[in-house]
Amino acid sequence: MLWLDVTHRPGQAPWVRLMGRYLLPPCKQRWHTCAAFLPQGGLLVCGDRRGSLLLFPCSSSPGWAVESAGIADGGTSPVSEDTGSGSEPSCLSHKGALPLEAPLSVLFGLHGKMGVTSVTCHEGYIYSTGRDGSFHQLRLQGQQLEVLRKHRPCKGLQWIEELRFTPDGDLLVLGFHADNFVVWSSRTGENLHCIPCGGGHRSWSYCSNASAEAFAFVKCGDVMLYHREAEPCEQRVLLESLHGREIACVRRLGAVEVPGHTTLNIFVTGSEDTTACVLALSERSRAAMPLTRLSDHISSVRALALASPVGVFGLLEAARKLVLVAESFHHQRCVLKVEAFLHTWAGGERHLLCSAATDGSIAFWDITSPITDATDALHRAEGEIQPLGGCSCQRLCSASRGRPRWWLLCSLPPSTTFFHVPDLAELDCWEVAEAGGELRYYCVLCGRGLEMLHGIAPPESPLLGAPQ
Structure with a gap:
């Protein structure tokens, strides 16, 4: 040339x-x-x-x-x-x-x-x-x-x-x-x-x-x-759409603190129109502002995954609770599957864990020591067991026929909220501790639209007392 x-x-x-x-x-x-x-x-x-x-x-x-x-x-x-x-x-x-x-x-x-x-x-x-x-x-x-x-x-x-x-x-x-x-x-x-x-x-x-x-x-x-x-445009867009077709999945990426403004929640949505959209949602203005679009998919975007840790939990059968024993952020992408097994040989036995992730790697973990330490802590505890500082009641959100339901996995009754997004495809939930110590729960839902809900934590059950 x-x-x-x-x-x-x-x-x-x-x-x-x-x-x-x-x-x-x-x-x-x-x-x-x-x-x-x-x-x-x-x-x-x-x-x-x-x-x-x-x-x-x-x-x-x-x-x-x-x-x-x-x-x-x-x-x-x-x-x-x-x-x-x-x-x-x-x-x-x-x-x-x-x-x-x-x-x-x-x-x-x-x-x-x-x-x-x-x-x-x-x-x-x-x-x-x-x-x-x-x-x-x-x-x-x-x-x-x-x-x-x-x-x-x-x-x-x-x-x-x-x-x-x-x-x-x-x-x-x-x-x-x-x-x-x-x-x-x-x-x-x-x-x-x-x-x-x-x-x-x-x-x-x-x-x-x-x-x-x-x-x-x-x-x-x-x-x-x-x-x-050139012809004058008589069409005025009152509200631009996030996607050209149904929103199939949504995930919250986190929050951005802007001085002098309310906190902006950052989400990523996937759609039947083959694109993924990263957007900012303001609670005060209730406006969703697209930040960027990812358009290199050849078919509909139906699943979104964020990098997640590998965690080891212990089950407290009497209290019906899970206790986090150990965790690791080794994998750089989403963890797809974990499998625990017991390896025995002439010298003894070891508790092993295998994890596979979308980063293309498979990792093997020796979890014998964390399991042993957690077991000893459980045996030493009396009454309501509180290993590793305690385990609060777990909350779950489910949705069906247009109504998300918040569940407290300590036998509390669920709370029900109606929302306005038809054909619900997916939801994502998180919690935020306010300045006064109040705990708020948030949920973003997608389908033929996008909506974010929030609520205050329900009062503690008199049958359970303070959560452990």
Whole structure:
């Protein structure tokens, strides 16, 4: 791949300078399809027909400056490398004077095998599009390309050509769906335009402004033009939806303390529309604000899992309570299954535990000592056993036919609350200790909507006294 700098002045012959020579990685279809200079300076990123992204060093130091022959003195003859002129050297004949640069970073096959269609830079990030129906957001770490997110804009849009960032903050995805040219809005999640043109594999150009928009393309050798004047939008969105279809799952990530404002609860939701949405929910304004969307799923998002610890519990049969004996945060992802077993050999026996998680690892634990220590504590205790500082009554939330029910696993009667989300799919619950020591319980529910409920802890049962 060659970097050529061409300068043209009226009445003079163009000047061509060979600025750089770059080595593309070996593959069957070995040519570049797009390139962009990074604003950091000294770096060039390009995409190739194999679907790879490449990062090259580049320098603005001049290479061979060559005046092209054939159009001096206002002439219009075409210039080629084999014009036969012996007095004018070609810039290509001196290509050995510049070194052949190898890529600093290679993301091989990032967009599959159909090729990269565009690369662009925006607000410090790099964006690439491809014919695999996705676009990527990347950043530069040192001299290496790092993928941050992969997006699939909408179902069926398998050929993405370009991204446009609008002044009002929208991201437009330009591409082809079957025989149509499509302009898709990331903000509204819908097609703004769908123009029949015959599909991809053709020259085209699209431009738009506040007053009009135009799409030109070549079809069967003819240049076609689609033009439309801007029309006033009579539709007003009163409340934007979080998802285009039913919300299938929800999980609370935590809370963010903002000085001078109420606490913001952060949730992640998954939907039948194949996206996951991270959102902030304010109790005071009762408004849900989407923070980001994850759109690289190929089907509906039906389950969300957070990294969880491995815990060992002891069962107090008389008091009908579980006591946490030991726990570990070894796994970095969700723990799927744990299995305890007794290993016996001639020298004795050991209590072992096996845990498997979605981080791809299986861990074996020797829990003999925690089990022994907990057993000794239980035998030493009298009456209502209180090992390891006690175990409070456990609370459970269940939901059926539109009503969540709070259960206290100490024989207290359940409390029932009605909510307004039909077709309940999932719920997540947590508790928060208020400044005055009051304990509040929260629950977020999803289905054909999203709702958060909260309540105060019920009074203690006179039959049980203070919880242990």
